[in-house]
Amino acid sequence: MITLGAMSVPEHSPLQFPPDFRWGTATSAHQVEGDNLHNDWWAWEQQPGRIKNGDRSGRACDWWDHAERDFDLAAKLHQNAHRLSVEWSRIQPAPDRWDEEAIGRYREMLHALRQRGIQPMVTLHHFTNPLWFADRGGWERDDAAMLFARFVERVVPPLAEFADLWCTLNEPVGWAFSAYVSGIWPPGGRSIRRGLGALTQLLQGHAAAYRIVHRLQPQAQVGFANYFRLFDPANAASPFDRIVARQQDRFVNRAFIDGTAIGRVRAFPWVANVPEAAGTMDFVGVNYYTRDLVAFDLHRPKHLFGRNFTAPGAPISDGEYGEIYPEGLYRVLQMAAEYRKPIFITENGLPDEDDDRRSDFIVSHLRQVWRAIHEGIPVRGYYHWSLVDNFEWAAGWSLKFGLIEVDPATQTRTPRPSASVYAEICGGGTVSFARLERFAR
Ligand code: IFM
Numbered sequence: 255m256i257t258l259g260a261m262s263v264p265e266h267s268p269l270q271f272p273p274d275f276r277w278g279t280a281t282s283a284h285q286v287e288g289d290n291l292h293n294d295w296w297a298w299e300q301q302p303g304r305i306k307n308g309d310r311s312g313r314a315c316d317w318w319d320h321a322e323r324d325f326d327l328a329a330k331l332h333q334n335a336h337r338l339s340v341e342w343s344r345i346q347p348a349p350d351r352w353d354e355e356a357i358g359r360y361r362e363m364l365h366a367l368r369q370r371g372i373q374p375m376v377t378l379h380h381f382t383n384p385l386w387f388a389d390r391g392g393w394e395r396d397d398a399a400m401l402f403a404r405f406v407e408r409v410v411p412p413l414a415e416f417a418d419l420w421c422t423l424n425e426p427v428g429w430a431f432s433a434y435v436s437g438i439w440p441p442g443g444r445s446i447r448r449g450l451g452a453l454t455q456l457l458q459g460h461a462a463a464y465r466i467v468h469r470l471q472p473q474a475q476v477g478f479a480n481y482f483r484l485f486d487p488a489n490a491a492s493p494f495d496r497i498v499a500r501q502q503d504r505f506v507n508r509a510f511i512d513g514t515a516i517g518r519v520r521a522f523p524w525v526a527n528v529p530e531a532a533g534t535m536d537f538v539g540v541n542y543y544t545r546d547l548v549a550f551d552l553h554r555p556k557h558l559f560g561r562n563f564t565a566p567g568a569p570i571s572d573g574e575y576g577e578i579y580p581e582g583l584y585r586v587l588q589m590a591a592e593y594r595k596p597i598f599i600t601e602n603g604l605p606d607e608d609d610d611r612r613s614d615f616i617v618s619h620l621r622q623v624w625r626a627i628h629e630g631i632p633v634r635g636y637y638h639w640s641l642v643d644n645f646e647w648a649a650g651w652s653l654k655f656g657l658i659e660v661d662p663a664t665q666t667r668t669p670r671p672s673a674s675v676y677a678e679i680c681g682g683g684t685v686s687f688a689r690l691e692r693f694a695r
Contacts, residue, residue, distance in 0.1 A: 276635025278335030309650025
């Protein structure tokens with residue numbers, strides 16, 4: 255017998271996933287398309303000191319012209335699902351201009367996925383904003399949600415022929431923090447007040463998008479991708495560490511999701527009450543990467559008085575991206591299950607240039623997914639981040655998340671060994687005993 259939490263699995267038996275489980279990968283427009291000239295990230299990349307090593311997204315992975323090449327690889331790797339995003343600034347490059355050709359290209363891409371037996375999940379906002387929107391105040395404007403809703407109204411009908419699984423926003427809390435509080439992303443804001451203001455607009459934008467998609471496509475499933483991170487007290491005996499870890503958990507993990515479930519942000523009830531957001535989530539999108547230990551620190555008000563660090567001696571991924579902590583995925587799935595909706599793991603992965611940890615990462619995390627499913631948690635799919643190495647925001651090209659290595663200068667593709675391990679799992683819908691054995695004891 256192998257023990258998995260409270261469960262026991264007979265020795266030598268593979269972990270069998272449900273037959274309709276979605277096996278895929280995730281990407282986002284700006285990170286892979288190339289030449290997204292009209293958004294705030296492109297402008298940000300041109301400013302000295304913003305991106306590690308002065309990197310720029312440039313041609314990225316050349317998806318605008320050749321995404322199909324990588325869809326072929328995904329299909330060959332037995333993937334049956336892909337989460338990608340549409341770039342608002344391509345579709346609406348100016349307030350009064352809609353680019354039909356860009357919409358046509360997205361139709362082509364979604365069609366290409368379908369032709370290869372890959373079900374698309376479409377994200378409507380993944381970190382980037384049209385320059386015209388950003389220049390007028392972006393998500394701090396009172397009409398930001400309304401402007402986003404106009405975009406959604408326009409883009410969903412032509413894509414609805416190919417997609418009925420929608421993610422309104424990607425990681426809204428983390429995005430608002432990086433854009434408005436820590437200032438490492440555009441527009442470089444440094445105030446909690448600005449971050450919370452943006453969050454309220456994002457919640458309204460999400461709620462509006464949810465309703466629009468359902469009006470246009472009643473059978474659609476609509477959610478958003480919530481960034482989940484585990485925050486464990488550095489010293490479990492310290493009430494201060496415990497309180498701070500709990501506050502970070504409430505804000506990072508639950509603020510937005512509470513908003514979409516009950517229309518109220520329990521972490522900060524006085525800020526973001528958006529009653530119309532209640533009940534606007536058909537599934538919980540789980541993005542999970544790592545966990546922090548948290549110690550009370552009076553000097554860090556922007557971090558809710560917590561100093562976060564990686565557990566000493568724990569296995570880590572490249573570039574101080576954090577601890578590799580598979581059980582954390584099980585724990586966040588338990589949290590996600592509190593919302594009583596189907597769950598998609600919309601992102602999970604690690605930067606690992608040498609690919610010497612990715613295979614184990616995938617197997618050990620899927621083992622925890624299986625454990626959750628067998629305890630009755632309704633996980634419907636897993637999207638590994640990412641199919642290809644891509645432009646990793648402020649870290650530029652320095653972090654390699656791809657199952658497939660990409661040289662952005664030559665656009666050469668080299669599947670990493672972990673791509674075959676994941677392909678074997680996707681193809682059979684099982685994790686074999688041989689792969690599990692090393693984690694079992
Ligand atoms: O690359 C990002 C993605 O855009 C959002 N979630 C985390 C990924 C890895 O950092």
